[in-house]
Amino acid sequence: MSAMLDGLYGAIQTFGNLVAGMDHLDEFMLKFFPFVLLLELSFYLMIVLGVLKNAVMHTHPADDPVYFPRVSCGLLCYAEGKVVQLSIRSLVEQIYPGHIEILVVIDGAIQNHETTEAVMEMKDYVAQHANRSLVIVPKRQRGGRVSSLNTILELNSSEIVMALDGDTSFDNIMVRAAVRHFHDPNVVAVAGNLRVRNAKASIIAGLQAIEYMLAIHLSKIALSEFNVVNNV
Structure with a gap:
């Protein structure tokens, strides 16, 4: 952490010295702006060309392959409260015939008691739906997003794993639309x-x-x- 702060401080100091060495702000802008313009315009030009290519090459929807593997939807939660119930409900109601495991990881469950209770309240609702399961993992201490992601990777039992935020709701074709791409063995992520x-x-x-x-x-x-x- 200290190394990162030292690097940030060095960058700010270098930038300050650069500005201080110039008599006028307009002189600095004239020297700095061309680099920004070159980088930004190149990126936006790439986006425009890519969108145009997509519009031309993908005018017709591709066939939906018969491919419905087991999917683990990992919900990363911290302090969402009742909002997490909308996320779980939107995953349960997916138009997907395969099994969906909803793996809810609650970071810092001790201080986020409201979120933990909200998830627990959804157990009966999920149990009423076929091919849907709810796994709740309350992490007593806060470990951060990376820790929660590692927990999902360790505990999931599916062929495909999704990392999702606990305050996000999903279109009811989300899982099906994402999974279909993995029918191609060359696709590693979506x-x-x-x-x-x-x-x-x-x-x-x-x-x-x-x-x-x-x-x-x-x-x-x-x-x-x-x-x-x-x-x-």
Whole structure:
């Protein structure tokens, strides 16, 4: 951690020295802006070309292969409270004939008692549906997102594993749409589209929805055409 902070401090100091060595801000902008313009325009040009290629090459939906393996949907939870129930419900109601294991990992379950109770309340609901199972893993101490991901990878019992956020709901064809790509043995990972649930709630939420569309949706469509999808 200290090494990272030292590196960040060094970068800020270098940037400050660069600005301080110039008499005027306009001089700095003239020297710095061309590099930003070159990098940004190249990236956006790549996105535009990728989206156009996708529109031309994928005008007709591909056939849906008969491929329904067991899927583990790992929900990463921390302090979602009752909201996590909507996430679990949207996974239970997937239009998918195969088995879906909903693996809920609650990070810091001691201090997040409300989230733990909300997940427990869904056990009977999940049990009423065929080919659906709910596994609850309350981690007493907070270990962070990476720790929760490792827990999902260790405990899952499926051919395909999905890492999902506990405050996210899903279209009812999400699992089917994602799994179908793995029918091709050359596919090792699939990234989905993310949209803002309450986009109409406020101007800020609406702007965030636009940002998600540009930075996530369109960029993933475009970059996938060049086999360089960035997924964090």
